[in-house]
Amino acid sequence: MNQVVELLDVSVFREGKAILDDISWKINRDEHWVVLGPNGAGKTTLMQILQTMIFPTKGIVEILGEYLGLVDVFELRTRIGLSSASLIDRFPEHENALNVVKTAAYSMTGTWREDYEDTDIVRALELLGMWKMDHLANRTFRTLSEGEKKRVLIARALMANPELLLLDEPAAGLDIVGRESMVMELGKFATSDNSPVCVLVTHHVEEIPEGFTHVLCLNDGRVVAQGPIDSTLNDDNVSKTFGLNLRVSKQATSRGNRWSASLI
Numbered sequence: 001m002n003q004v005v006e007l008l009d010v011s012v013f014r015e016g017k018a019i020l021d022d023i024s025w026k027i028n029r030d031e032h033w034v035v036l037g038p039n040g041a042g043k044t045t046l047m048q049i050l051q052t053m054i055f056p057t058k059g060i061v062e063i064l065g066e067y068l069g070l071v072d073v074f075e076l077r078t079r080i081g082l083s084s085a086s087l088i089d090r091f092p093e094h095e096n097a098l099n100v101v102k103t104a105a106y107s108m109t110g111t112w113r114e115d116y117e118d119t120d121i122v123r124a125l126e127l128l129g130m131w132k133m134d135h136l137a138n139r140t141f142r143t144l145s146e147g148e149k150k151r152v153l154i155a156r157a158l159m160a161n162p163e164l165l166l167l168d169e170p171a172a173g174l175d176i177v178g179r180e181s182m183v184m185e186l187g188k189f190a191t192s193d194n195s196p197v198c199v200l201v202t203h204h205v206e207e208i209p210e211g212f213t214h215v216l217c218l219n220d221g222r223v224v225a226q227g228p229i230d231s232t233l234n235d236d237n238v239s240k241t242f243g244l245n246l247r248v249s250k251q252a253t254s255r256g257n258r259w260s261a262s263l264i
Contacts, residue, residue, distance in 0.1 A: 007056075038219065097136050
């Protein structure tokens, strides 16, 4: 099956207000999507639907061939990887980076009475190494820098070999060195042969890594534009998305092809 996600006329209402309004969206296996929009655009709510954490008020949601409302979401969640700062406070204060990653094998956010095999530990260490964090495997997770935590969370999201990877603002809160390093590494990952389908949420076009093929632009819970990134991420669509007159450009750099936006 080529289709990974399909939303059909999806809306979410809270206290009479439409947080998402008639969203229709389809993601295929050979695509990596960016969800772009300002604060309050509905990006977080959309991600919560893709995580199967909330159901829409109306509309149809199909994820990995399963329909929300007709599937055991606890089983479906094992096929979806999530990297989000919202997870950070869910880990016990004493857990180290290795435990944060390996507990994803049981969809846990802390070690309890699980019986981990040697292969689980080996895989967790390999993933930490992939994101240049294996040297901090025994460091308490809460003591890591913001950038280090983000890398551990991406390693964790990959622990169960997900078919769909959700990256919720992975470069947010990082200084310019940390941001550029993160974006470059995500670009390498997105263009690798073993990358699952990725959905990356951001409100900065500068944080879009190379290898992301499509973009969904949101404003006030509605779709402004969606489609292939090179044709969709233009001055008009980005200006409508953020409510400002913006000029968008893409340049080849030593770190790959990168987007930028500036006021006109």
